[in-house]
Structure formats: structure tokens, C-alpha cells
Amino acid sequence: MLLMYPLLLLADGFKPDYRQLPKCLLLLIIISPVLYALNKILVTNFMFLNHPGKDNPLALFEKWLGNPGYIAGLFVLLAIVWVILYIPAVVSEKTKQRESKG
DSSP, rough: OTTTTHHHHHOOOOOOOGGGGGHHHHHHHHHHHHHHHHHHHOOGGGGGOOOOOOOSHHHHHHHHOOOTHHHHHHHHHHHHHHHHHHHHHHHHHHHHHHHHHH
16 A cells, blocks of 8 residues: 555546545544544554554654643644645646646
8 A cells, every 4th residue: 555655646546635634534533432442342552542652753742742642643643644645636736727727
């Protein structure tokens, strides 16, 4: 998946749509409590909801904000990743719109 995403972007096989982000966020809000409970039952850590792990950016947020507070850092990182992923698509869309008008 990590390799396919940039390849699909380059080949115009995947066009991210920033207008879908609210739906993605809603899905994340809905499934997070379910995954948190499942993590407790199965003693796992899907989506880093139970603890941040070691040697990753969430460990810094846990150091600064405490154990439950690092979840806010998770949303900050998510926002940063979304910006990195969606900005090229938005810029490309705007450029194509300008070219078609001019």
C-alpha cells in the first residue's frame, strides 16, 4: 500500500477528494471506541489507541501530554498526514481548472 499510493497518484489512477474528509473523520470517531474495547479484550493495540508504543512520534506526545493526552497528538499527526496527502491533489485540481478556463 505504501508503494501503490504514490504510483497511483502519478498514474492518475487515484484522485483524493478532500470533500470526503468529514466522512473519514466520522468513521474514525465511530470505530475508535470499538477498537479501543477490542484492544482491551484481545490485549492488542490497533491504531495505537491503548498506548503509543515506543520510538514513534506518539511517544513524544505521551511524554508531553500524558497517557490519555497523546490521543490529541494522534489527531494532530492525522491532520498533518491528511494535509500532505491532499494538498497535491487540490493544487492539481486548481491548476487543471485554470488551464481549462484560460
